[in-house]
Amino acid sequence: MFARHEWMIAWRYLRARRSEGGISVMTWISLVGIALAVFALIATLAVRSGFRYEFVDTIIGANPHVEVLNYGELLPNGQPTRTIAGFEAATDRIAALPGVTRAAPVVEGQVMAAAQGRNTGVQVVGIRTEDLARIPRIAEPEEAQGSLDAFEDGVALGSGVARNLGVGVGDTVRLISPDGVRTAFGTSPRVKAYPITFIFQVGRFDIDSTRVYMPFAEAQTYFNREGVADAIQVSVDDPEAVDAFAAALIEAGGEGTYLWTWQNASGAFLRALQMEDNIMFVILSILVLIATLNITSGLVMLVKNKGRDIGILRTMGLTEGTILRVFFICGASIGVVGTAIGVVLGCLFAIYIDPIFNVVNALAGGGVWDPQVRYISALPARLEAGDVLTAVALSLGLSFVVTIFPARRAARMNPVEALRYE
Template sequence: MLPFELLVGLRYTHAKRRNHFISFISIVSMAGIALGVMALIVVLSVMNGFQEELRARILGVAAHLEISGPADRLADWRGVLAQAQRNKEVLSGAPYVNAQGMLANGDMVRGAIIRGVLPELESRVADFAQHMKAGKLADLRPGDFGIVLGAELARALNVYPGDKLVLLTPQGNITPAGVMPRVKQFTVTGIFEAGMFEYDSGLALIHLQDAQKLLRLGNDVSGVRLKLDELFRAPLVTRELSQSLSGHYYLTDWTQSHANFFRAVAIEKRMMFLILLLIVAVAAFNIVSTLVMAVTDKQSDIAILRTLGAKPASIMAIFIVQGAFIGVFGTLLGVVSGVLLALNVETVVPFIERLAGMDLFPADVYYISQLPSKLVWDDVGIIGGVSLLISLVATLYPSWRASRINPAEALRYE
């Protein structure tokens, strides 16, 4: 049999009241809590999805870990790679040459990062094969001076596969007329689209041997890119390799080279949680108002219960049950609606864009042109638990005031 405090408290939540304004405040409280919980779940899910999508796209073009030599030159890259692969966390590696240059097609000129790669090894550390829109990475052959461009970079230069363009590098040739930049004609063999404007508009790939010839590196490279078994162990692997590699090298993992992106997302996620939690807190203040008015309205009922032997703790429990019902119902409503919206946000946003006739996330402004979502059930549990806790705390003071009512004073004018 249920305790009478629970029965009376639940009866107060649905019984017909003389003061309908109390019912209105209760509904507003439930709606406020539901809205706050729903907003928290959706926003955190979108931020989780954004963080995962950003990481996937960055590491689809970048590497988990990079090893470079002094002055950005590495002589024996095969020996360094062999040493690195002794670590069980290292799955594969590939050499690279990094340089800056200017790409020109007639009057159109764009600056870009020029990366020299070995196509057969590069596919083991990056996902360019999945992002190719035209041509293949394997089309880069030594001596052919082919080049693969990001989609936005190709669009800016107005070039297509098979077209010619000119690459100018800052490393100059000394001539009687002075220092002249090195100029070489390349043929566009492919176009990739990684989905990140930073790479699509500023990265070009050429064959490693062509880059070595152009920059006069001989057999040297800029460094070695590594792919790890578990990307989140990159800082630990960096420390292990720094101790095991024989020689002087610079080691940089993805958490260092792209720390600003992920720190910004993590900080923003925490701040949005606190800000949106205020919606739930404001709704919880409505619970206080509801219970204060309910206590005033039920003074005679409280007095009668006290004269029948109810203890102050029982009176307090009755109004805690009434307030907790508002919090539980509002939280459940918010959790259900928030989960449904978070799971379908990739469908809802395009619908809103079509309805509004505008692009909410243009690729030239945002790193990601589509709104991703990843529902983390731990976040849902934390949000629901915090909402219930705030709702429960909001019931304590009005319930305590109800337990302090003097029966004789309450019944004096009845």
């Protein structure tokens, strides 16, 4: 498509000094601008992908993909019990469904935890030991103390709960439930102490600071759920397509069954994250466009300075198409080289984000990242081929488009007018 002499002339113009009518300074400005814009775009896309991946991973890694619930039986006052009486048979039916990887009955409740003169509200989940060991973020947490092997002898706490109460493995925590012991004079609060056998950190603040796991049989007794379960937690092989399992799960759950998926629980977070992603992409795309416009200004100056050369080349027999390709090569080369540099810098940033962020945090005196606000314990970055290709396509596409206009202007220059005053 491009002849050898066209490449030679374009390269000669790109490396020419200003005294020779070249645009070396403008070339460097354009190249640096495009490189920085592509770097910023790739870095932002990597952090965006890392945020979504980490956010979803902590949700589905420590929570079920879908909870199978039941309205239960109606009480004399007309209120449903919202418990599952035949939970064992329902769990077996659900576990046998294609695509289901885990099904576990649970008992859930909100109580007050107290220790060392401190107290905090927690969410207690009663679960069997073998089912707890199959929850990814609990079986392989970011940090852990104690062992799941001793779970039947006590309770497992999130790291935030343990920190708020000032306790560790081997200490005792008191759980206080307002819906406790039923007596002839009414219901009195239930207070019971449990040893702490395991402390986990899944990396999401709202889970680490509220979650407490209790053995299933003990939770049934503590929450007055003898013989029943509150829900059946289900994990599937494709969490993003959890809605496709809805009909089968409802049928296996039995009459009165309804579902609550991880997307229902965290849909607002995901929608807000997607909206922010789209806005940031548009803003950074404008930044890339502004950077590529430097190519236009540089080529306009080059065409003006090389008017005599264009006239001589045309009189020697070069066609308009040849002149257009020469100046197109000049502009496109800047875009390609700048894009390549930006891709390298962006990829390196995504790969080495942890040490880079540690340096930034140290220079800022610490406290730059607050997991209580962002729900994730560290700044994530996930380099994906699709994001890199998107950045490259955007940068090269804009570079090629903005180069066409000054190149056409050079090609349409009248050689007689170009040499009139020479």
